[in-house]
Amino acid sequence: MAGVLDSVNQRTQLVGQNRLELLLFTLKGEQTYGINVFKVKEVLQCPPLNEIPNRHPVVRGVAHIRGGTIAVMDMNLSIGRGPLDDIEKCFVIITEYNRSTQGFLVGSVERIININWESIHPPPKGVGKENYLTAVTQIENQMVEIIDVEKILAEVSPLSEEISSGVIEDGIGEKVIQKHILIVDDSMIARKQIQRVVEQMGIKTTLRKDGREALEYLESLVNEGKNVAEELILIISDIEMPEMDGYTFTAEIRANPALASLFIVLHTSLSGVFNEAMVKKVGADSFVAKFHPDDLARLVNDRVLQMTGESLLEENEE
Template identity: 75%
Template sequence: MAGVLDSVNQRTQLVGQNRLELLLFNLGDNQTYGINVFKVKEVLQCPPLNEIPKRNPVVRGVAHIRGGTIPIMDLRRATGSAPLTNLETCFVIITEYNRSTQGFLVKGVERIVNMNWGDIHPPPKGAGRENYLTAVTQVDNRLVEIIDVEKILAEVSPMLDEVSAEVIQDAQAETTVLKHVLVADDSAIARKQIQRVLASLGIKTTVCKDGAEALGYLTDLVAEGKDPYHELMMVISDIEMPEMDGYTFTAEVRANPKLANMHIILHTSLSGVFNEAMVKKVGANDFLAKFHPDELAKRVNARIKVLTGDGFEMED
């Protein structure tokens, strides 16, 4: 296992090419799971865990790692199965999501595979609203399930998703009632969080589950003789999405003369390892790490003020 992530920092060239690398792992059964390497900081043998009072059952304890205290969550238990046993033989995947660091307890870690987002697909329809998958793919004829980590984090440690009163008071949504916001995100939890923020500002949303679906929505507007720039206030897009990631989506929008003026915010949980240069390269207007309701609302308010003539676009 030593050295399996030694070259993670050299993999940033994959972004913008609709590619990613998955770290494959298992939870002690025959199913293989994957997590984006960009979210992984370290993989290590499970260290000694200290229990904490009144903890969520998914949190097996906290570990002291490199001078910090990190909660360790049992991914097997989080997805509805029996908790992992014999922790001394398990591994912990240290990740950074939504500006916080946490560890996920797994039974075994296998290898890293280079993938194209086009080969990663949404979960099958009918999987049920309580499923924990955000995408599926195949590696060596094996089904690989990608867990919706944002759903697990929202259940273990719910985040405040309400916009503060002063930010709502600053909104001018009534002046843009004919426009709405296009939201692209593969996580159902993330889509609902964004929708609640926008609804508190009086703004309607159209949601898509990935970049390909969002791009199709925009091109359909053009085919109907509509101008997406006048139909939509902005697009809020995740980066990690099956079929087409947010980088590629943004680049495709900018390459289309009839879509090129769209205002795009990349809104992602890739906070600690995010390649800011790629945002400028693909032409996004802004970047925001998930998930802080007031910050998102303030960006939307700033866009409203630009559209109503009361503000100015921020320079890239």
């Protein structure tokens, strides 16, 4: 138990300093790619793969690993390129996203680096909206491309964005018709997923792609003389973002008297135990794991009732 707690403490210190660790890998050729170590459970030489009928084209097969069966996706195929060759010489990066485990076939795995989020930037505008990058950085004069894994997973195994019946109250959006929710996420797919859930509730949204951009937006509202807490129902923020991560974004909000009272939800596919520690450390109000529309809708529903005083009234009536 002490070892687990030490690990939590080390990782929370890392992310609390606006830093992350990237696992670097290659596919075909010399281009280097990266993935956040937080998402990685294991890296191993590609095991024997069993083909399955009617599988998605990017799924090379399934593997039996540590007593479980996981799908192994060809990362090169996933980003719209050709299949990797000689897969027995390739590696599999086993990751955990959205409460599920999957494997990504890559050509080689290089090393882990520790880097500041400020050194990671959004993809250049010229790459277009259909690219598979969520960010880029430079390591030793070499460009490293960070792949939008959530986009890949949304295409291979689309998640439902529909809210189940009975999860939210009828007319919940009418209670906050003049207010909106700020959604902050570097993945365009993730932003749109959250937006569609919130708009099903009849609530308006504002989108920003990273913590720094979102903070500048909030500060601009303050400079215009607006009461931001009156306009925003809550902020739904990713944790892993270029320029400024969600933890630092939250800490910056809490340090600004004009913004400090905002309700902040960290919405993430990272491990829950680390998030529980960091929610307390940086002062966020809650976190919800990606991507479960009912959980997200329920949290927004409860926040609206809290703002309007109806949840407190119901408790008193009981």
